[in-house]
Amino acid sequence: MTKQNPFILALKAYNLTVEIHHHSAYQIVLSNDTPFTSTISGQLHERIHGFLIKPHVAHFCVAEKGTLSVLNIEPYSNIGLELAGRFKDNQECIAFDSPSAINSFFGMPKDSSDINKIVDSLLSKLPSAEYDERVTRIVEYIKANYSEQNITPQTFADIVFLSPSRLASLFKAQTGSSLSKYLLWTRLRQAVYLALTDKARSLTDIAYDTGFYDLPQLNKYMYEMFGMPPKALKQNSDLIQIH
Secondary structure, three states: OEEEOEEEEEEEEEEEOOOOOOOOEEEEEEOOOOOOEEEEEEEEEEEEEEEEEOOOOOOOEEEEEEEEEEEEEOOOOOOHHHHHHHOOOOOEEEEEEEEOOOOOOOOOOOOOOOOOHHHHHHHOOOOOEEEHHHHHHHHHHHHHHHHOOOOOHHHHHHHHHHOOHHHHHHHHHHOOOOOOHHHHHHHHHHHHHHHHHHHOOHHHHHHHHHOOHHHHHHHHHHHHHHOOHHHHHHHHEEEEEEE
């Protein structure tokens, strides 16, 4: 029995002022010290301590004093689906006006809204799942070979002796993600890790080493998924956790 391994990127952002943007991940933003201001889907939220936002919702925030913890969560994962169920009809964001509201939302004890504990709480909600052996083989192949640029649906199909369409259906049913998205998020996970743990390394080298054709392609997907290019991520953030 194994648990699905979702993409959770937890960052600490400093003196953050970002232009209006949107991204494909669920995002949780929490203040580490002082309240901040954010405009989400045209609505101003002043002196809040955090928010949870759906994918593809336009927003920007200003936290010129203090730091923010930012969690980006793969929308296709079980955690992403669990978070989706917490929104009411037509609700695009959930704003937290106090630390106690954060603790209550995530089921945390009083005065324990540490970002690491929240990540652990989210991971604890993952259901156990017994994967088909063929899905497991594909997951292990992606982990070992994500840097290869010539991976195609037929590459995966040949490994497990299924047609590309049959394998795509099986993989999606068991993981909640398409094969292409799973491969992309695996590459992004490694690119983010390298960018934030080896800041002397060039982003061009990181792009090639993680399976992207070039830096512009990495920029495109990083902005699409997280709302910022890797250069901004590298300059204004530190890594807290990555899964």
